[in-house]
Amino acid sequence: MESTIDQRDKKGTCSLRTNLFSVTTPPKTPPLTNQFQQNALWVVMNTNQLSKIMQKTFIILLTLLLSGIGLKSQDRSKTVFTFDPLPYAYDALEKAIDAQTMEIHYSRHHRAYYDNFMKAIAGTDLEYMSLGDIMAHISNYPAAVRNNAGGYFNHSLFWTVMSPDGGQPEGALLQALNESFGSLEAFKKQFEQAAATRFGSGWAWLSMDVGGKLFISSTPNQDNPLMDVVNEKGTPILALDVWEHAYYLRYQNKRASYISAFWDVVNWKEVARRYAEAMKHGQ
């Protein structure tokens, strides 16, 4: 910046001018005669400059504020994964499953799957996904997510498809079972076979495929038919846990006895509701 110093009066006072603040004195303006006038001009010049800076600052702040509001409106909401209460007392299914097994199974095993699922997805995009979407892309995620998301979902479903007074299959569900398996008894036999022959720990399923047809399958560990890693994919409407923790206290190594007793506590009303829901959504 170039600066010049003008001698303005005999007292040796001077004004500092710069090209940046260059001011052309109007011809008719009387010369500055004292320090007060010079200072006043300096203040006016800088006030104008300050005003421009404040205007720019205000525009920048307003832009940032609006951008912030825009970003905030695009914020995603975390999915709420709940650990739901058991829909009946621990001893409600005594016809098939003892109270101690139910208590340990629900309050320790299921709870551990839920807690570990929460830990596995903490701080990740999975916190914002539905359980269905997580299952559908489960091959992309670590084993901790696969095992615990599966354990959380599978047990949540399992509790609901059992009841002390679940009735019998009827209506559209019974018709679909007859059409898919020949008869209700044939369906039960095939389901029992799938549950009994699952090696090690796992689950037996009745599900609906994308064509609306019912099918029976079994999966190892905590996999389920919603996962992209299984061969037989569909929407599960009935589940049976055949892990030893589900039956060992009463049945020890007699898994077949546990499977037979299961029919006494199947909640067919809930299975029918899930069947209707799956039909409505085209799967």
Ligand SMILES: [Fe+2]
């Ligand atoms: Fe279990």
